[in-house]
Amino acid sequence: MQRVRKGRTSLRLLKEQKWLFLMSVPFVLWVFLFNYVPVWGWTMAFQNFRPGRAFGDQEWAGLSHFAELFADERFYMVLRNTLGMSLLSLLVGYTVPIAFALLLNEMRGKVFKRSIQTIAYLPHFVSWVIVAGLVTKMLSVEGIVNELLMLLHLTDEPIQFMAKEHWFWGVVTMSDMWKETGWNSIIFLAAIVGIDPELHEAATMDGAGRFRRMWHITLPGIRPTIMVMLILSIGWLTSIGFEKQYLLGNPIVSDYSEVLDLYVLNYGIKVGRYSYGTAIGIFNSVVSIMLLLISNGIFKRMTKESVI
């Protein structure tokens, strides 16, 4: 009985909302066509794929590409670098923009606040090629940073920042911070604006100071935003691209600058091993999905809410 009735309601629902359903069809198709159909290409990872041949003519290779991947020392090195740099930038890329948004929100002069915000997010539009040029120049032996350090007598000899392999992650993270802090804070600022001002008024009445209000009202107010952003970017941990590392890196620091995407390019596409490249792509996706699900699970347990 119940089942029949349920079916009837969903049928009725379908009828009532048929226009809505129809409107969603193109998007469902779009997602299917561009996000699901290409997954077929994963078959390449299990073949010795050679371009220009029909699917049936390809030679099957089983899991050999994965075996080779997990046996390569270099793979672990690039994985370490990738995760290391993404975790660092996750850390800095959250705390700093949130702090910046909180502080900016407390500013009084509206014009001043706006101009600071604009100035802060402008570097986001500068391409990495230029940023890398600026950073290398500033950190070079005759660059401004070294001149400053010498002037303040903090060092007797210019430091070759770009030639210190252990500093490379730091250099990347700092340049990333310079470039993206303002931009990343926009969404938090928007969330802060959405907080009911009455809460602030009430707290002020109760004698809460600025920092108390920031801690007890603003921060909890934007917590859902922070969480959504965090979980989504955890899904991105393994795919950080390679442009900044590629542009800022040099042979001396290569053990700390090479990342997964560059590895795919050098050992996959460049030597014509499409299958190997695809195998890494699959590994990458599986890790990303796992990270996403795990972090969402933790979040769900902690807050009884789910982001995805």
Add this chain to the structure above:
Amino acid sequence: MKVRRWKKPAWMGLALAVALAATGCSSGGEGKPAASGSASGGTASADDKQPVTLTMYMPQANPNYENMESPVGKKITEETGVKLQMEFVVGDEKQKVSLMAASGEYPDLIFGHGNENILVDAGAYLDLTDLIEQYGPNLKKLYGPYLKRLRWSKDDPSIYFVGSYGVNEQRWTPETGFELQHAVVQELGYPKMKTLQDFENAIKTYKDKHPTIDGQPTIGLSILADDWRYKISITNPALFASGGPDDGEWYVDPKTQKAVFHYTRPEEKEYFKWLNHMNDIGLLDKESFVQKYDQYAEKVASGRVLALADAKWEYGDSEKALRQDKPERMYGMYPITLNENIKYADFQSAGYSAGWGVGISKTAKDPVRAIKFLDWLASDEAQVLNNWGIEGVNYQIVDGKRVIPPEEMDKRKNDPDYFKKTGIGVYGFPFPQYGVGVKDPTGQTYTPDSVDTIIDNYTDVEKEVLAGYGAKMWKDLYPAESEFPVKPWGKAWQINIPQNSDAAVIAQKCEDIVKKKVPEMILAKPERFEEVWAEFIADLEKAGVHKMEEAFSALLQERIKLWNE
């Protein structure tokens, strides 16, 4: 962190797989038959001038390219009916070619530029053997005995492309060497400049005397490690200083004709040891391994770098900036070697080496028109047009000889846009062409270059320096071509290791090791040098360098057989 990414679908991690799959799947319809071959060929010649647009893949952007709008470009269209539509590459060529191969869609003409093996593997090219036989009299004349060098391999003796670079070229200027500012040798009274020790002494003496140039600290020797350029300025000089000709990553033993990965040679260890020593005594630019190409170029152009170890084409442009005001800060090229018994082999001839060239794709709409176009470009008429320009405008005929009037010559030398405006030279490389110094049936050279034009182009300072060394040209300082045998394998760097082979992966691994370890051994404390060298060799061996050498030697032997049978 990346807020801007949050809207994108969460599947972006698959980007690579997705991109490859999307292109890979569509390549099903393989081996379209070559467009109806002889139907349009051979018949009336009126057909040959029907306007047609040929698309062309051109991995090296030519800054002078003028869309066939220049007088020379228009003349070519007028004579052949062909309008070229170039497709230049921005970014990594290999990637572009790989994706092109995966998609199976090609432009009419393809210039492989070192990635021919990917394209051949994917069956991208049309075999030109019969087309050349039927429609290519000028091509046959141009390549002459070297036509067989255009064949791909022993197993696949097809001709897939017509080779780039001048055939039978005579060389008058060195391409590589060790560079020293004219001011240095002039001040030191033209000291003997043969060995690394001579080179080092000159740099040291001058730098000690002049710690600053124009108020900025003097830099002794600057080398460049930006991306692939490390090969040009750091590792190639090791090969050259130890007497090897330019065979890229290889040194081929002339007796056994076996190839070794050139870094592993004990002679080159000496060179790297010398660089290590240069770094130790502060003559090596501290930023050598950190600087990017633009920083390097800027330093060279500032005139405070005393010495380089580079190829002319890499530092040439930066040097031009010095020509006007500081000609004494420009560079002379010296054939420096480890010791006086070694001959610097810059001028060793490789014969005609056809590793690269322009091919016709299997998807070309009209291969006959394409081959006729290439053939026309190899004709005497086109060669003169390409090199001299248009008669009566760019040159005149006086007493049956081609002469460039002085005012035109002046523009040719000094107007940076001259070639773009006139179109002269734009359709030379990578198309088939005669080499510099080759004579046409009237006894004149196909190119206007001659010994005299080169000497005319020297600055006064340069002439003084050359006189100081008792030479007329830089070439005179180098061991002459006649002192070396012709290399039967051509240029080894043009031999491609097949894609998707173990050797290709090992080559990539070795490249990474070289990139990492060579800077390390140069920057190490001198007492640690031996240790780092041993690690370097051990790493290469672990990566399988000998296996790669074997595979490459086999390819080399095959080529020697194919070319010299």
